[in-house]
Amino acid sequence: MAMSGGSDDGEPMMEMNxxxxxxxxxxxxxxxxxxxxxxxxxxxxxxxQPSDQPQNTVEPDKNKVIISPEGAITWNGQPINEVQLRQYLDQTVRMNPQPELHFQPDPQARYNRVDEVLAIIKRANVTKMGFVGNEQYRNDF
Known part of the structure; x- marks a missing residue:
């Protein structure tokens, strides 16, 4: 069957192209x-904006790291991340005498998060570190 433009009788095609x-x-x-x-x-x-006064967040005698139940890290009451924690720890290691680091994880904090922070502290070669706040749980066990 071949296509044709119209019918066989020669009439024009009535459809629009x-x-x-x-x-x-x-x-x-x-x-x-x-x-x-x-x-x-x-x-x-x-x-x-950068301020003219440098903020010294590292105390010369003791610093406190707290882990909240949500896993947030605070350094002397200021929220920080892992990179800032490592920077602060490096500053404390260079100080003479080295300040104490008080580590206080919340009992509801995930163990994985506490372990990550302890690994950061260990990698920074902190020698004066202590767990604080655990004495309130001594009668629980």
């Missing part, structure tokens, strides 16, 4: 996509 309309529509669609402006999203963030 939609191929040129589809071609025009695709060209217009591509032009529309090209002319759309690029969206730029800006997020304004207020960054902390």
């Amino acid at each position: 939609t191929t040129p309309l589809i071609d025009v529509m695709l060209v217009l669609l591509i032009m529309f996509i090209i002319t759309i402006p690029i969206q730029t999203h800006a997020v304004k963030v207020d960054l902390p």
Whole structure:
């Protein structure tokens, strides 16, 4: 069966040819996509400004590391992360005499988190360290 433009009797085809309309529509669609402006999203963030006074967060006689039940680390009452903890520990190791490090994990803190912090302390070669706050649990066992 061959395709013919009309019937066998020579009458003209009454259907509309939609191929040129589809071609025009695709060209217009591509032009529309090209002319759309690029969206730029800006997020304004207020960054902390450096202060003129250096903050000395490492005490010369003793420092306290606390692990909360959620696993957050605090150094002398200020929340810190693992990198800052290592920096503070390196500062204390260089001090002469080396200050004491008081380590107080919360009893509800995950053991895995406490172990990670103890590993950071061990890698920093801290020699004066003690567990504080454990005396309140001596009658529990």
